[in-house]
Amino acid sequence: MALLEPAAGAVEAPRLPVLPDAGALNSAHGRMAAADAMALAVRELFPGRIALVSSFGAESAVLLHLLAMVDRTVPVVFLDTGRLFAETLQYRTRLTELLGLTDVRTIRPDPERVLAKDPHRALWMTNPDLCCHIRKTEPLRRAIEGFDAWFTGRKRFQNAVRANLPLFEAEGPRIKVNPLADWSSADLAAYAERHGLPAHPLMAEGYPSIGCVPCTSRVRPGEDGRAGRWRGLDKTECGIHVALGIDGGGAEPRPRGSDTSSEASMPLWKDGKFLEDSWTAVADDAPLPEGRAAVSLKRWRAERDELAARNTPLALLIPPGSDWRDVVPDLARFPVIVLPIEKYGDGRAYSIARLLRERDGYKGELRVTGPYIIDQVPLMRRCGIDAFETNDPILVAAFERGVWPEVKEYLQPAIEGGAEVPAGTRPWQRRRRAAAP
Ligand code: SF4
Incomplete structure (x- = not known):
């Protein structure tokens, strides 16, 4: 049961008969500035058929601000996993109001799936891939079903997996648009300062990357910005970008290193x-x-x-x-x-x-x-x-x-x-x- 909350009066636009090819889009527009790429996607490539998916995390304000400059009515999908910091929920409300976003949709995992798979709320510890699958991949897949494209806030500098991130990506039947792909940390900070964007409150407490409470820890001086995510686990991504794009998100992840158990191999x-x-x-x-x-x-x-x-x-x-x-x-x-x-x-x-x-x-x-x-x-x-x-x-x-x-x-x-x-x-x-x- 998806808990998507569409804005009152939202109108479904017809799907584009033929989606633009990601390779062709990159050839034509791959070096476009973020704001221009977002305007192109919203107004010309996917009018009425694109959403932005935001975690309202540490670096989310920049992408949301860019979108608000283009069109405040574009749907923003916010995934509330049920394990988020209270500060993130407050930040969502604050940014939504500040930027005047009119269609922020909060989606949540299917409570029956969560109850069946994670009755003790300890799945993050025993099988974090499955935890992300039921709390993130499944609800997000349902939420973006009606769109031809979606914006993500991923950047190349974030980790090795994202090092070659293009502006446009094919993802099954959709296109993912990554306007900030070539932005650096300094670019983000400068933009946020220039536009007076409020920082996520946990950044001041040593959290440069913020996800779910159990899987987010403080980052020490000199560590990579995402070192606090899934610390101690063999995991660097929640998996939604892989699951949605490659295998359709259908298969449930099995516990790492075990067929039947959720073995934790920590010293x-x-x-x-x-x-x-x-x-x-x-x-x-x-x-x-x-x-x-x-x-x-x-x-x-x-x-x-x-x-x-x-x-x-x-x-x-x-x-x-x-x-x-x-x-x-x-x-x-x-x-x-x-x-x-x-x-x-x-x-x-x-x-x-x-x-x-x-x-x-x-x-x-x-x-x-x-x-x-x-x-x-x-x-x-x-x-x-x-x-x-x-x-x-x-x-x-x-x-x-x-x-x-x-x-x-x-x-x-x-x-x-x-x-x-x-x-x-x-x-x-x-x-x-x-x-x-
Ligand atoms: S980030 Fe952690 S708590 Fe959140 S869905 Fe993934 S494994 Fe579960």
Whole structure:
């Protein structure tokens, strides 16, 4: 079920009988300036049959401004994956109003597909290609079905895959127009400054490229601008430009490196050293492998008797926001419990860890995985987390050298020691109690 929201009164124009050839377009207009190319596409090549697809990310304002200069009524398709930063949604509203865009259409993934494939919201971690497929490729394919062409904001400088990006590209039955293909980072910054375009609010916080929350991390000085996207994963693109153009987007991506599972092959820091991880995270609808497998809370509940009869041990994955009290009697069966961290600043895995240790008496391995950063590790350890999946070079170095930042204020009380107030309180409450006579 697509959630496309067309503008009231939008009129469908008839499809062009024969689409222009991308090669011929590049021969005739391939060196055209961005603004001229957009005007040509909107007014002459694809009148009424072109849309712009925008993520309202870090560099989106320039393309949207160029479009607004040509025609504010051209449809702008915005893909809300359900995993975006709140700042991105606010930025969409702000830019839409500022530029006077009259037909911004928000599309979303099919909720039934998401529920079926990603019930725990951890698919980004176990099979990010499939996550992008259901959250991006499928809804976008539906959204652009009625158009002959669409504008993208891709640039050659962004990565090696885009190094030869032309102005016009054939994409199945459509033409993709990349007006900013030959723009540099400096060109974009200069244009934005010249026209007073507001920056995405997260850029000032160290995010030069912004996508979904779980798959976007800060970029350190000297790193490539897109280094924060899918950090630690063998993935640099969401796949929509490949899937829509080459295979029609029909096939579901399989987990990388595995036929049946969603194996995460990240190094694991435990007991003072890095280990080869022997656990395989398994999707709810995938058969279990022979060896050690990590299953979700949902799957454990649904298949408890069958799973409990297995001879090989199981690990349990508890996503943020879960209530696992009904399975507390089973916890001792699991030598490992996996806690996904969805984003920096999300403390729910800490709370789950503390409850598992303090309330439920869990004695096994508590491991975290996800885009956490160096400052979080001391906090996690205080909450009882004792194993860490990571291949972030800064974290790897910190684990190997045992050098950690000093954390001046803890958002979770200590597990042991008795000096701090019980679980569930907040720092300001602790300070107030400490100050009380
Ligand atoms: S970017 Fe990450 S969270 Fe967003 S759809 Fe892709 S894998 Fe999923």
